[in-house]
Amino acid sequence: MxxxxxxxxxxxxxxxxxxxxxxxxxxxxxxxxxxxxxxxxxxxxxxxxxxxxxxxxxxxxxxxxxxxxxxxxxxxxxxxxxxxxxxxxxxxxxxxxxxxxxxxxxxxxxxxxxxxxxxxxxxxxxxxxxxxxxxxxxxxxxxxxxxxxxxxxxxxxxxxxxxxxxxxxxxxxxxxxxxxxYKALGELWLVLAEEEREEFNKFKAEGEIDPIAEINNQAQLSTRLAHLHRHLVMPVMQTMRLKLQIAKVNAKKTEERKMNAQVSGSLKTGDGAMKKSENVEKECRREKNDTPGKGIEKRRRSSQEVCAEKRIRSDHQPDQICLKKTPQDGPSRSSRFSDIIFKSDIESRKKSDSQEF
Ligand SMILES: [Zn+2]
Incomplete structure (x- = not known):
């Protein structure tokens, strides 16, 4: 335009x-x-x-x-x-x-x-x-x-x-x-090297030249190409390597941030599941007509164990999808997520139990 x-x-x-x-x-x-x-x-x-x-x-x-x-x-x-x-x-x-x-x-x-x-x-x-x-x-x-x-x-x-x-x-x-x-950076070396070779060939095309002069010209060409390599190619290569390293570090940080966000999201899901599991536990109590009290300590504990089993099955349903997805990626990520949720679940449950009873 x-x-x-x-x-x-x-x-x-x-x-x-x-x-x-x-x-x-x-x-x-x-x-x-x-x-x-x-x-x-x-x-x-x-x-x-x-x-x-x-x-x-x-x-x-x-x-x-x-x-x-x-x-x-x-x-x-x-x-x-x-x-x-x-x-x-x-x-x-x-x-x-x-x-x-x-x-x-x-x-x-x-x-x-x-x-x-x-x-x-x-x-x-x-x-x-x-x-x-x-x-x-x-x-x-x-x-x-x-x-x-x-x-x-x-x-x-x-x-x-x-x-x-x-x-x-x-x-x-x-x-x-x-x-x-960035390709232009690579072309830089090619263009400059081509200019040097063209200059060398120009002398060659001018006619028959003294063999010693030709050896001298070839040596000159090699020296100039070596100069370009030392003062242009090497620094560019070092810069590119540094950029690659920085890119890798940034990619790793991004991946870690994503993982943390996923873990945080899963923990929130776990909190929601905790409320569900509390309802399951209350339901269990109603089924077994189990009310908290000193006289029924033994029976209540047994009820808790049953409820905990139900709760774990209920709580970890979403993570099972995660586990199915990840075996080929290695068990560490999925199991780590499950572990975190599980530990958190147990900790919250203990806390909840201690408050409740
Ligand atoms: Zn000018």
């Missing part, structure tokens, strides 16, 4: 998108990187749920060039994703890095941005400034900024800053989108 004339006043990135963008930006200290941001417009906000990492045609310190086919691939990728309403997503922004330089967009960035805005006025740009270390203090400052090109005045476009923020809640718009954002 194109929304001409709407001025974008906020860019919201999902936490996954922000994570992948930073990882991408920090993957290269010498050259700029670039990618496409995929999302939708909501009023004056643009929300990004996922992204497409792009393969570069040229790798420069202050410039990045992309094959137009990559932009087409980005548009197709976006259209293949549906949001929670079943609507297609779109490429609504681009991001690139500024290694060792300011976060502000250059004149070239603003012209590129103005061209994108001609196609869609809500299109935005995001820049990640990385590897800006203050030599005197050793402090490494990383910055991110959102912007649009202001073409209201004649001449070169100027920069209009757009507020940028991260929202964790929009990461889970749909499972497909959530997975695609």
């Amino acid at each position: 194109k929304q001409d004339g709407v001025q974008v006043d906020e860019i919201i990135l999902s936490s996954q998108v922000m994570e992948v963008c930073w990882t991408h930006a920090l993957s290269s200290e010498k050259e700029e990187i670039m990618g496409l941001l995929v999302g939708r417009v909501e009023g004056s906000k643009v929300k990004f749920f996922t992204l497409k990492v792009l393969k570069r045609l040229t790798k420069e310190k202050d410039r990045v060039e992309i094959d137009p086919s990559q932009l087409m691939a980005g548009a197709e990728f976006a259209a293949s994703l549906k949001d929670e309403n079943g609507d297609e997503l779109r490429v609504m922004g681009w991001y690139h890095s500024h290694p060792h330089i300011t976060v502000h967009p250059s004149a070239v960035d603003l012209r590129t941005q103005a061209a994108y805005q001609l196609m869609d006025s809500s299109f935005v740009g995001v820049i990640f400034s990385v590897f800006c270390t203050d030599r005197s203090t050793g402090v490494d400052t990383r910055r991110v900024t959102g912007f649009q090109a202001d073409t209201s005045e004649p001449g070169s476009p100027s920069c209009r800053s757009v507020q940028i923020s991260t929202d964790e809640n929009i990461s889970f718009t749909s499972r497909e989108i959530f997975v695609s954002a």
